[in-house]
Amino acid sequence: MSDSLVFAALRSDRRLVVIEAPAGCGKTFQAAEFACERASSIAPSRILILTHTHAACNVFAARIRDPRGRVEIRTIDSLISEIATVYHLSLGLPPDPVSWARRMGSTGFNTLASKVAALLACNPMIATALVQRYPLVICDEHQDSSAEQHAIAIALYDAGGTPSNFWRSYATYIYHEELC
Amino acid sequence: MSRSISADAATILRLTITRFRGIESLTWYPEPGLNIILGGGDAGKTTILDAIGLLLSPTNSTILSESDYWCRQIDTDFVIEAVISLPAGTGVSEQNKMSWPWEWDGKEPQPPTIASDPGPVSGRVPVYRVRVRGTSEFDLSYELVQPDDNIGPFPVGFRRSIGLVRLGGDDRNDRDLRLVHGSALDRLLSDKSLRARLGQQFASEDVKERLSESAKDTLNKLNDAFQEKALPSSLGLSVTGSQGLSIGALVGLTAVKREVPLPLSSWGTGTRRLAALTIASSTQGEYPITIVDEIERGLEPYRQRSLIAALTTSKSQVFLTTHSATALSTASSASLWYLDVSGQIGRLPNAKIARHQARDPETFLARLTIVAEGAAEVGFLSALLERTLEQSPKDCGLWITDGHGHEATLNLLEALAEGGLKFGCFVDNEGLHSSRWSKIGTKLKGLLHRWQTGCLEENIIPLVDPTRLEEFITDPRGEETGERLRTLAIRLDSSDKDFATIRERAGDRMIQLIIEAATGTLPDDKKNADEAVKKAFRKHKERWFKSRSGGRELAEKAISLNALPNLQSQILPFINAVRTALGLPELPSLSL
Numbered sequence: 142m143s144d145s146l147v148f149a150a151l152r153s154d155r156r157l158v159v160i161e162a163p164a165g166c167g168k169t170f171q172a173a174e175f176a177c178e179r180a181s182s183i184a185p186s187r188i189l190i191l192t193h194t195h196a197a198c199n200v201f202a203a204r205i206r207d208p209r210g211r212v213e214i215r216t217i218d219s220l221i222s223e224i225a226t227v228y229h230l231s232l233g234l235p236p237d238p239v240s241w242a243r244r245m246g247s248t249g250f251n252t253l254a255s256k257v258a259a260l261l262a263c264n265p266m267i268a269t270a271l272v273q274r275y276p277l278v279i280c281d282e283h284q285d286s287s288a289e290q291h292a293i294a295i296a297l298y299d300a301g302g303t304p305s306n307f308w309r310s311y312a313t314y315i316y317h318e319e320l321c
Numbered sequence: 322m323s324r325s326i327s328a329d330a331a332t333i334l335r336l337t338i339t340r341f342r343g344i345e346s347l348t349w350y351p352e353p354g355l356n357i358i359l360g361g362g363d364a365g366k367t368t369i370l371d372a373i374g375l376l377l378s379p380t381n382s383t384i385l386s387e388s389d390y391w392c393r394q395i396d397t398d399f400v401i402e403a404v405i406s407l408p409a410g411t412g413v414s415e416q417n418k419m420s421w422p423w424e425w426d427g428k429e430p431q432p433p434t435i436a437s438d439p440g441p442v443s444g445r446v447p448v449y450r451v452r453v454r455g456t457s458e459f460d461l462s463y464e465l466v467q468p469d470d471n472i473g474p475f476p477v478g479f480r481r482s483i484g485l486v487r488l489g490g491d492d493r494n495d496r497d498l499r500l501v502h503g504s505a506l507d508r509l510l511s512d513k514s515l516r517a518r519l520g521q522q523f524a525s526e527d528v529k530e531r532l533s534e535s536a537k538d539t540l541n542k543l544n545d546a547f548q549e550k551a552l553p554s555s556l557g558l559s560v561t562g563s564q565g566l567s568i569g570a571l572v573g574l575t576a577v578k579r580e581v582p583l584p585l586s587s588w589g590t591g592t593r594r595l596a597a598l599t600i601a602s603s604t605q606g607e608y609p610i611t612i613v614d615e616i617e618r619g620l621e622p623y624r625q626r627s628l629i630a631a632l633t634t635s636k637s638q639v640f641l642t643t644h645s646a647t648a649l650s651t652a653s654s655a656s657l658w659y660l661d662v663s664g665q666i667g668r669l670p671n672a673k674i675a676r677h678q679a680r681d682p683e684t685f686l687a688r689l690t691i692v693a694e695g696a697a698e699v700g701f702l703s704a705l706l707e708r709t710l711e712q713s714p715k716d717c718g719l720w721i722t723d724g725h726g727h728e729a730t731l732n733l734l735e736a737l738a739e740g741g742l743k744f745g746c747f748v749d750n751e752g753l754h755s756s757r758w759s760k761i762g763t764k765l766k767g768l769l770h771r772w773q774t775g776c777l778e779e780n781i782i783p784l785v786d787p788t789r790l791e792e793f794i795t796d797p798r799g800e801e802t803g804e805r806l807r808t809l810a811i812r813l814d815s816s817d818k819d820f821a822t823i824r825e826r827a828g829d830r831m832i833q834l835i836i837e838a839a840t841g842t843l844p845d846d847k848k849n850a851d852e853a854v855k856k857a858f859r860k861h862k863e864r865w866f867k868s869r870s871g872g873r874e875l876a877e878k879a880i881s882l883n884a885l886p887n888l889q890s891q892i893l894p895f896i897n898a899v900r901t902a903l904g905l906p907e908l909p910s911l912s913l
Contacts, residue, residue, distance in 0.1 A: 185415035227421045227469050230432040236469065256435075264433040266447035270422050273414035 144171070151175045157298060159283075169197075172279050173204035179277060180211040189275035191217040191294075193285045201281070213275070217290050218250060224257045224267070231264075232256045254289035261296035268300030276301070324353045324656075326446055330608030331411045331483045332638045333373070334425060334448060335404040340391035341455070342368045342399075349666045350428075352656040355632050355639045357649065359669070360660035361688030361718045366642040369660070370612045372401045373640060375461075376453045377485040377610060379503025381477050385459045395457055402452035402466075404430045405483075410606050412482025413449065422447030423468050432468045451475045477503075484508065484609025486601040486637075488594045488616075495586035497597035500569035505601040505609070507569065519568050523560035532558070574600075590619025595628060601637075608637040617645035626651045646682045659742050662689045662718075662902050667740025677733050681722045688718025689902050691745030691768075692737075694730050697777055698747050699723050700872025708880070709896045709908065717903050727751060731758070738764045745769075745899055749776040767898030773891070778839045778866060780891070781875055783832055784884035790831060791820045793878055801864050808838040808861035839865035885911055 144167060150158050151171065162168050176188050188211060192198050201214045225238040234256070235241050242249030261268050272278070280286070280294050326332050330353070338347045344365050358366045375383060387393045404425065407413040413420055423430035425446040433445065450466040452475070463475040481503040487496070497505035500515070529540065544556045574596070575582040585596055594613075601609055611632070617625055622645075629651040632639045643649060649657075657669040669685065677684060684690050693699045699721050706714045706721075714721065724730030730748055737744050738761050745768040746761065752774070762769045772780050785793050794809075796802045803818070810818045812834055813826050827834045837844070841862030843855055866875045879885055885892075889911045897907040 185412070223419075224421075227467050227471070228432055229469055231434060231468070259435050260433065263435050264424070264445065266422050266424070266445060267433065270414065270420070270447065273409050274419060 147171050156301065169200060169281065170204065172281065173201055176201075176212050176277075176279060177206050180205075180207050181209065183277060184209055184211050186211070186276050187274055188212045188277045188279065189220075189271075190214040190279045190281065191220060192281040193217065197281055217280070217286070217293070218254075221250075221254050221257050221290070221293065224260070225253050228257075228260055228267070231260055251287060251289060254287060254293065258289045258292035258296065261293060265296075265300055268296045272297055272301040326406050327353050327408070327608070327636060327638070329408055329410060329606070330636045330638055331408070331610055332406045333403045333610065334406060334446075335428075335430075336369070336373065337400070337402045338369065338372050339401075340394070340397060340399040341372050341401055342389055342391065344368050344372075344664055345391050347664060347666060349658075351638070351640065351658075353638055355629075355635075355641070355652060355655040356658060357652055357655045358640065358642050358658045358660055358666070359649075359685045361662065361686060361690075361720075363718070364660040364662060364688060365664060366660055367614055369666075370614050370640055370642065373403075373610065373612055374485065374487050374489075376401045376403055376451065377480050377483055378453075379477065379481045379485060381461075383461060385455055385461065389455055395459070398457065399455040400452055402450065404448050404450055406446060406448050407483065410608075411484070412479065415482065416476070416479050418465075418473050420449055420465055420473075421467050423450060424448070430468075481508075484601075484607055486597065486609045486611045488597060488611075488613040495573070495584075495593055495597075497600060498574045498585045498593065500567075500572040502567065502569065505597055505604070506574060508607060508609075509600050509604045511604075516567060516569050519572070523568065526559055528558035528560065591621070591624055592619075594619065595624065598628070598631060602631070602635060608635070611635070611637045611639040613639065613641035616641050616643045616648050622647040629655075644686055649678065649682065659685060659737075659740060661743040663743045665743060667737075667742040669740055669742075670736050673732065673736035677722070677724075677729075680725070683720050684722040687720030689743070689745060689899065690720045690722055691747055691899070692722055692724045692730055692734055693746075694724050694727060694748040695867070696723055696869045697866050697872035697875065700869035700874075701777060701781075701866075701876045702747050702872075703869075704873045704876035705892070705896070706899065709911070710900065710903070710905065717905075719899070719903065721747075724748075727753070731761075734761050734765075743768065743902060745895075745902070746771075747895070748772075750774050751776070767894050768902065770892070770895035776840060777872070777875065778836055781879050781884055781888070782836050782839065784887045785832075785878070785882045786884075787832065789882050790824070790835070793882055794820065794835070797874060797877075804864040805838070808864055809834055811858075811861075812838060812844060838862070839867075841867075 147160055147162065147168070148171065150160065152175075160168055160171075172190070176190060179188060190201050190212065192201065192214065193216060195216060198214045198216060205212050205214070222239045222242075225232060225234065226236070229236055229238050232238065238253055242253045245252060278294070278297055283291070283294065286294065326334070332353045333351055336347075336349045336351060338344045340346070342365070343363070347365075347369070349369070358369060360366050387395055390397070390399055404423075406425070407420075422433075424433040425431075425448040430448050430450050452464050452466065454462040454464065456462055463477075463480070465473045465475040465479075467473060485503075486505050500507050500510070529537065532540065540556060540558070544554055547556060548554045574585045576585055576588075577583070586593065588596070598611070601611065613632070616628060620628060625645060625648045629648050632641070633652060633654055653671070657671055657674075658666050659669050660666045674685075684692075691702065693702055702721055703714065706719065710717055710719070724733055727749060730746070731754060734744065734746055735757065744765065746765060747770045750772045758769075758771060762771070782793075794802065794805050796805065806818045806820060806823060809823050809827070810816070813823060815822065815826055817823070824831060836842070838861045841859040843858050847855060847858055866872055879888070893908065893911050896911070900907055
């Protein structure tokens with residue numbers, strides 16, 4: 142996708158925009174620009190940028206000028222951990238699910254993510270609360286998501302898909318790094 | 322019965338008050354829409370409204386006092402908690418911290434569950450738990466409880482975005498008619514930079530120029546003194562804001578009267594209240610929780626009706642108290658609640674109480690109401706309680722209402738018991754509906770007085786000193802004595818209507834004869850008589866005690882003719898239950 146196509150796609154009225162482009166094409170740059178542009182108009186709501194690594198969080202944080210604090214940048218795992226902690230009773234987990242996941246070894250975080258995905262699937266009210274807070278979600282490097290992480294992104298998209306619940310427009314933007 | 326929860330308005334689904342003012346503990350499940358709280362004085366109706374007001378208070382400047390703590394015990398916190406539905410327009414998603422929803426099961430907020438078969442479960446209501454805690458340091462702590470029981474803040478901005486309109490009992494309350502932060506007018510105009518612009522405007526006003534010449538001189542001298550001490554100089558005067566005093570609070574709505582713009586706050590209570598409500602309901606897409614104390618205040622009946630109509634059609638959840646029969650009769654679709662003397666709040670089922678409500682509205686406005694089976698019981702009990710309470714029953718907040726017969730009384734009491742309410746009850750025992758009565762007895766305990774058998778007359782008359790029956794029959798007003806003797810003579814087929822003859826002819830049956838006449842019992846040998854004859858016999862009771870004054874006469878005679886000592890074991894527990902409910906100590910015996 143060319144820069145101008147990406148620019149136009151981001152500003153289209155589609156609820157879901159998937160950007161596929163080779164590395165070094167300026168996707169992160171464009172996403173950050175777009176978030177800055179929307180940050181003021183989206184108030185009092187917020188923009189949520191989900192990345193896979195803390196390094197990617199730092200890249201976004203360095204590029205985003207957000208004097209009103211409308212943009213939240215975090216890893217998708219930290220979102221999953223927060224949901225798991227708040228709803229640990231629903232998930233049948235101890236009060237600190239992150240430590241629990243660590244103790245479970247290599248599959249711990251995947252198990253956590255799949256439990257959270259199931260919780261969101263059964264209880265649209267949780268994803269609805271999230272998309273009311275974040276009507277715009279930007280998923281960075283979405284191709285790196287596990288199936289569970291993808292299910293969580295889709296739960297957010299679905300929650301925004303019932304406009305009667307919500308008066309603002311909602312969009313999930315999924316970035317896809319094409320293998321090139 | 323329950324109404325569906327609004328998709329637009331903030332709705333309190335459960336309110337819990339612990340140790341706030343006169344309420345030690347109260348849990349209430351109000352309905353969406355209009356909720357009317359009834360109950361006697363001092364029961365705590367206003368405390369409930371104040372609790373909601375404090376929980377959603379749009380300011381942080383509330384100052385607590387000792388009396389806000391139950392029994393003034395300030396070393397233990399008071400807590401007011403609401404489980405509240407907060408749809409999108411209430412600002413729940415716009416706070417600094419994420420508020421995670423709980424799931425409402427109709428009684429409790431629960432962590433949401435994961436169903437065994439995948440896919441969304443419909444019909445689940447997301448709710449939030451918010452509370453305010455008054456600490457032993459007289460601090461207010463506003464908290465939001467997350468589904469893992471972690472506690473986050475419930476800040477003033479959040480409370481303002483939920484919204485509260487308060488038509489208080491305070492005559493000077495005109496908050497919503499001013500541009501105070503979070504007021505109805507502030508929310509409606511929603512001009513956030515106005516205060517800053519006004520501030521600039523005022524700051525540019527040169528007050529110094531308006532000083533008198535001598536005052537200007539004084540200021541100039543002060544300027545010199547400042548210069549000498551190397552303080553900032555070139556002194557002037559202008560309007561400056563200060564902490565706690567917002568310029569907005571000085572800006573109030575005005576309206577023109579006789580060509581002069583006057584602040585709306587100078588109009589009468591009724592107009593101010595209607596104005597505040599109109600402002601609140603003019604804000605698009607906002608349905609603040611509305612509390613109205615004593616809706617009748619300052620409003621003529623026709624304006625009460627129009628205010629109730631406005632509140633009934635409003636999308637907001639509304640809480641109001643009233644002592645007005647007019648307001649009550651207009652609010653036919655409202656949810657009615659009764660706060661009883663023990664601090665329990667229960668639903669009054671509109672349909673089942675409507676008739677009694679129209680007949681004797683004071684039933685629902687007293688501290689403690691006793692439902693007596695008929696007029697005689699009302700009179701009897703009034704006389705008895707006048708002698709066994711230190712004050713007159715009405716001054717204690719006690720109301721004795723006529724239940725209009727056995728069936729109607731039972732139905733009314735069942736409706737009241739359904740709401741878990743504390744009422745007294747004084748009835749006959751006709752041997753009917755035993756299981757229904759025993760259910761009521763379980764709820765009312767000592768406050769239910771039901772004779773072991775029979776009715777009032779059957780229980781009192783046999784206890785009268787048999788040597789003083791002539792006195793017993795004599796009507797103290799001198800009107801019915803002859804008629805009473807006639808009803809006895811007829812039953813003896815006697816043409817002589819003097820007491821001595823009747824006494825002699827009745828012999829051992831004298832007491833029984835008086836009971837039969839006083840209750841209008843049909844003699845066995847008249848069972849097949851003409852309807853007119855039977856009717857005449859049944860009407861005998863009208864000559865005796867079947868009225869309020871008759872019941873009162875019966876009580877007074879029971880006292881003067883020494884019937885009460887034998888009645889003590891039956892009546893005293895009831896009298897003591899009434900005294901306890903009114904906060905009076907029990908009596909060791911009936912000494913009248």
